[in-house]
Amino acid sequence: MTDQQAFFDLLDIMENEKLVEAKRFFALMRSTFSIANLLYADVDILTSGFVIHRLHHTFNVSAVRTYIDEGFLQIDPVLRLIIGGVRPVDWATARKLHPESEPLFSALTRLEAGTDGVTLPLATPTRRLAFLAIHADVPPEEWPAYRRCHLRDFQLLANLFHASLLENDDRIHLSEHGDKTLTHRETEVLGWAAAGKSYWEIGTILGISERTVRFFMTNARRKLNVVSNTQAVAQAVRRDLIPTF
Amino acid sequence: MTDQQAFFDLLDIMENEKLVEAKRFFALMRSTFSIANLLYADVDILTSGFVIHRLHHTFNVSAVRTYIDEGFLQIDPVLRLIIGGVRPVDWATARKLHPESEPLFSALTRLEAGTDGVTLPLATPTRRLAFLAIHADVPPEEWPAYRRCHLRDFQLLANLFHASLLENDDRIHLSEHGDKTLTHRETEVLGWAAAGKSYWEIGTILGISERTVRFFMTNARRKLNVVSNTQAVAQAVRRDLIPTF
DNA sequence: TAGAAACCTGTCACTACCGACAGTTTTGCC
């Protein structure tokens, strides 16, 4: 079993350092645990496909390319379990549950990308999907016991790494709407519109005239580059611009 | 330090049993760790307020009532950090960061609800907010070390408990919209409205009359129990009922 | 084959929204 002290050293780094680069985190993980490869992804899942926000991994580049080109993204049973679930998914379990995904696993074997591992779903404040896939570097017969022993370590460290990346994501968040940041009142008015209030009602609630509500809403529409309040609210909800309190 | 074996016994239960009731989980946690109280919540945060999906706790009922009645929900710095973050939040850290929340902490002391603890954000497939608050039952001076040692256990077990509840939530999920599932056309029309299209435009896009678009939209509003298209779209986006463009 | 559910359409009266006109007042910062 892995040295306990090494875990706690890593925990201290993850808890106290402001930003832990993916490469460094991966290196630390590999030196602490018996891990062959790691893959971290933070994506938006749309009907039209995926939008990748962040992707870091230690796999062979051509292996990942093959994975995507062959369309394994669509049939990967691990991903399917991660979407709509929050439980760590053991690859072997997913393989058993979805026999139709055998082509994927035989390809993984062929690519030497391994078939023993676990993928951890990660919380996102917005509606994205994030996970850390951990590819084991222990003999297959030892993997279940190793996983049982270190799943808690993986889960906590994965969360902290994920948190570190999210917290250092401000620039992206800002550049997303440029200098078109919504003012407090604009945000407030949007929030009430999302709650089904009319201009007149919002004005009464905020103690301002109906006209002023329209003014803020017009500004918000212009900043969000949309044509209707409905579209504005849709955008605001999607981008998490609407206050929750 | 707590017995390692006890953790692994609990881990086996959480990993293998289909449904672990909150009361049982709380009892197991308290017998395994030095925990005074636990609180698990799964809520939707809307502008109009909270919608609580699940709330389980071991605190004194009157203490929780006081917490809510006094409006601490609004100023709780722990909650503020949990929303928009994914990192475990130590109560003492939150207290230091937000000095204006002292009334809350002095009230907690008064209510004997404790000020040492940690709150773990939990992943949700939809865009809800879920967390497990753990109130320590160790002397204040020992808490930091105890927390450091067992945070990984807490994080993993919390995730598994959360997963167990979510997985057994299908019937609730169905009854939530009841027979109010949106039809294909209703969803489609909502999607175009969210994209800023007018009734006339949507009708043209879908090859149906403007009146029919209104019909679908009216049905959608009724099913979602909202009063405007704007509110309907806000709800639909929040509940992931319509695809993102 | 009956019934339910989804899909589809028309008209009327009313209210809400939206863009464009043209401002004033307050707040915060250099």
Next chain:
DNA sequence: GGCAAAACTGTCGGTAGTGACAGGTTTCTA
């Protein structure tokens, strides 16, 4: 004090959304 940004207000005319009236057609399943 000067300047910019935010907050705030009024009016007009056109378009869009909303509820209530009252239907018909298609598709699927018991």
